[in-house]
Amino acid sequence: MSQKLRYAYYPGCSGQGTSKEYEQSTRAVCEALGMELVDIPDWSCCGSSPAHTVDHRLSSALSGRNLALAERLEGVSAILTPCPSCLTNLKVSAHKMKDPEFAAEVNALLDFPVRNTLPVKSILQAIYEDVGPDALRPKAVRLLTGLKLAPYYGCIMNRPPHIMEFDDHENPIAMDQLMEAIGAEAVTFPLKVECCGASFGVARRDIVQKLSGKLLDTAASNGADAVVTACPLCQMNLDLRQDQINVANNTSHNMPVFYYTQLIGLALGMTPSQVGLEKLEVSPMALLESLPARAEAQAQAAKKPASKGAQS
């Protein structure tokens, strides 16, 4: 990499609690990939789901405050956040503030105005675009060969496309390619951008059990050993609620649900505790321990048809 990658970093509230392992592995992986994350000083809540359902101006002001703080950092090329929900709020408010009239209304609520100069990206987009699968591949010291993953992006990482401006909104491939770069296999997973039920887990658990159950069913039927996600809420619904889902749907899934940063971290040589694997509810340890044997079997299987072809 010719130039130093330096970004303003917005951790988001999930990273302080329910998705500590995402936060931990994100920081570790970025450091290992030479991406400097500068925390936005005194960052505040992005507004999450409630704010924009009540008042667009106030919601934009909540995100706007963080945008304005980030713009005062020196030498950063973008604002990054691991959480798709934070990403949506930051990007939507930056998008809406392109309208000068709206921007003036929001800026009136802030201590200092948003200049709207820095692009907002997900950590996934930054790793995919600024580092890229090709640069990641040679850095992987422990390939995850034999691991079959259902890449699950969640419903808002890529949508609406004209605001998120990243990857295909029906069939995204960034995470697929990153996982393949570290030796894993991304299985066909048609529900990449389907809804997991999101925060309905609190109010209407049955909805999450139905929707997330479908995701697990589809991942399993397509041969995945595990799901890999990029969203704290998706991960929580699929992992923490997997027992509830199994009971409600009469299934017996035992499917680990990783953050993609955890798997990249492992491939870069980090220990399970460095990437917070112990925080996962469905333990991935047995699966990960079986990988060397699977890799061996896969290599044997790959040899056979090749030798057959040579004979004929």
Added chain:
Amino acid sequence: MKIGVFVCHCGSNIAGTVDVVQVAEAAKSMPEVAFAKDTMYACSEPGQQGIIDAIKEMGLDGAVVASCTPRMHGSTFMRTVARAGLNPYMFEMANIREHVSWIGKDKVANTRKAIDLVRMAVAKLAQNKPLYSQSFSINKRVMIIGGGVAGIQAALDCADGGLQVVLVEKTTTIGGKMAKLDKTFPTVDCSSCILGPRMVDVAQHPNITLHASAEVDEVFGYVGNYQVEVRKKATYVNWKTCTGCGACMEKCPSKKSKDPFNELIGTTTAINIPFPQAIPKRASIDRDSCIKFKTGKCGICAKVCPTKAIDYDQQDEMITEEVGAIIAATGFDLMDWHVYGQYGAGRYPDVITSLQYERMLSASGPTGGHIKRPSDKKEPKTIVFIQCVGSRDKSVGRPYCTGFCCMYTAKQAILTKDHIPDSESYVFYMDIRAPGKMYDEFTRRAMEEYGAKYIRGRVSMVYPQDGKMIVRGVDTLAGAQVEVEADLVVLAVGAEGAAGSAQLAEKLRISYDSYGFFMEGHPKLKPVETNTAGVYLAGCAQGPKDIPSSVAQGSAAAAKVLSLFSKDQLQSDPQVSKVDLKRCVGCMKCAITCPFGAIKETEVRGEIKAQVIETICQGCGICTSTCRQGAIQLQNFTDNQILAEVNALLSSETEEA
């Protein structure tokens, strides 16, 4: 000069919001005006007679009619003025309906504006000069571009009417989209059985010259005298000696070539005749898949050909056809449905287009008329039809209705039940559009007799699971989400103008819309004409339409050509550009800007001058605004005439101020 002004009430259309009596009164004091009067309907028989009487009685030199648009009645009143014995160009029109009464409610302001417009028309008319048409002879041959059912109908009608017809077809056979269809709605009769004989008629008609595997390269000339450069694309087979025996196809080793006739669901040989009823029944080589062209080795077709027709060195051949009229019947293509990511964007083999399904249903298709899904060649039991894929969908830039999909989907649902009696068909639709003769009855049959399950709603997603295609959509009548586990999904993909239609429109100098459909002269009253004289439209090239409508329009275009050719000579429009030789410096900027190639260089007493070819000039006036010397002037729209109008307008403003 003595000018008469006639202000039309148009019933209450104008008089309702314009004080027409006051307009006529004001006109009386305008320069050169000798007579002014209001009239109830200027275009009616007594209205026109009033104009004629006034001209004759008062000895008027010209007339201004303040009424509707020149497009509506300009030619009507020009004929009126001519009947009164004046030159028809000694006439001006002030549009006080569309430009005044219909767009404003303030009667005082409207009246003032109407007076201004009349004053401008009067000022211009004072500068008008008589203009005279020229006669020129016409070439009574017609070219038809596109050999689908509309082009075939137009060709046969013209040829039966005694005209010499040149039919140009892009692919190696005529037949178009209709030749790909298995059956036709609402009669479920075999498509190739009704089209085939017509194709044979084209081949055998003594008045029709067919150029297949040919495209229009350039078009020169004007109505009555077009020269069309046609590129006959190399087929690498000498069609004069090829008998269509098919021996080459049997022996060709490259059997996995793309088969566009079968919509890529089957494969064909590199040298092929697209289908058994092809006209002309001649073989051609697909360079991209031919082993001889790719590696230099093979040549089997040349060895087996009994007439030695194979010619690997064949080149494109250019020919020039001289014709008096052109019918564009270039048809449609399916829009690129891969923009629909939610339907898999082409990633799933068992999501196919309706035209691919049609080839599967056809007994002469690649599956021999057996419905087999592409992924595993198994017979599907549950088939989902999704309507309006690229129709009535602003999100993909296709706001229009393709119009025939509702009908062919009903047909395909019926045929599916015939082919696989224990199958189930689901149709997701927005509305059922079946406004033809026996059409609605037909869609009801699909539902009631053949049990097709119609679900009113859009499909949000199609995805594979456990060997099935899960189709998720909404049933808006039940207000519920529905999921269907399908074996095969058929998309009713919308139509757009055929590939290359925009380029052809540029060559023909006709208008086209952003979907590649050619623009007709008037949406209601000139459905087969274009704004370029001598160029007509037929079939889906003008807009999506079903077979009966395409055939009707083919016949209509033929009738237009026959009526055009019923005269031996045509009158030219004298409203063309004219060069003032004294002022022209021969810079030839006008020739460069002329979009019609109507200006040529000439030499007058050793000096280079521009010269307008009057029969080619369309009177657009671009040259006039280009010429710095003001040497080239559009007759009836000269700088002096336009300035007179502007001055009249400004003088009224200074008066008011």
